Amino acid sequence: MKQAHHTIELSTRGPGLYEITAELERFVRGSGVTDGLVTCFVRHTSASLLIQENADPDVQRDLQDFFAWLATSGPRFRHTAEGPDDMPSHIRSSLTQTSISIPLQDGRLALGTWQGLYLFEHRDAPHRRAVTLHVIGG
């Protein structure tokens, strides 16, 4: 039984989905663990994680538009000091995921054929984002 940690850092250029499946797979391969549990954790409250379809890019654009619409359709916000896109970002991250765990078997993540792991950026300005990865197993 062993484990490994790694933190991915990436630069975002505005709202949208940034695929990090390849970075995740590279970490898992490098860990030497072939059977176990992999966990991804985003260290921010205005960006989140999402597993979604990685085939048609229109899916990602539609998701982006839907969450942009939803997070600004409710009551007016009190928290506006960090800009008009900050509170909607907290809401969008609350509606999606901060952590996602994926079983690992025979060296392969349990991801289905069309599943990709994405960092979901919610802020307008460019940001540097950190996603901490962990694997435990044998």
Added chain:
Amino acid sequence: MKQAHHTIELSTRGPGLYEITAELERFVRGSGVTDGLVTCFVRHTSASLLIQENADPDVQRDLQDFFAWLATSGPRFRHTAEGPDDMPSHIRSSLTQTSISIPLQDGRLALGTWQGLYLFEHRDAPHRRAVTLHVIGG
């Protein structure tokens, strides 16, 4: 310290919640692990996982109606090639869970009295769905 994997397959007949608590408990019992962590992972992007009340079936119908309403209340979709129910399905799965982890102690899952684990089907047509389970512990 040991671990086990298993994939549940189930057939769905349209949108709604399909309880899989019994299959999860059977897997855990069969694994021989009594203390540890159990993870459930759905291998699709138009079906998801949800832990919800398993007492009154009206709760499940109300949840189904709410998510059907919400996912079609926003802007028009670009991604329509796979049918009008496909993009709302991606949104519904994004708003709920792809993975859920449950502590296991003395052979019992930490599920509360009224908590059941459900596959949440979002597509109209019948589908074959896979949920990968993993347990690690002693």
Added chain:
Amino acid sequence: MKQAHHTIELSTRGPGLYEITAELERFVRGSGVTDGLVTCFVRHTSASLLIQENADPDVQRDLQDFFAWLATSGPRFRHTAEGPDDMPSHIRSSLTQTSISIPLQDGRLALGTWQGLYLFEHRDAPHRRAVTLHVIGG
């Protein structure tokens, strides 16, 4: 490789976010595990978990208002026997988290600078809530 379990109990006084980061850190310190994976699991379907900004309290009030608005904006509910705030509570918990896993490295949780762990209470009346914690690692 070792593991530990603990259940936090807390009393809530109406809807809102109740921070439990300190209880989580106390459990982790007491476990003696310094590298591994920590999982938090709420044993209810009308309260949930959320990691969000712990700096400006207005963020928490805005989140509370947004989810209150969203869960009552859809179709009428069938399930009303437990009070008008019960079904919206199930919806609010479905839109947020039942379980959250956080990597632990060198004795420190991977939580970012502004991230706090909250129990998100959705019911109007005071409730006693249980959050089960688990850590596995070395």
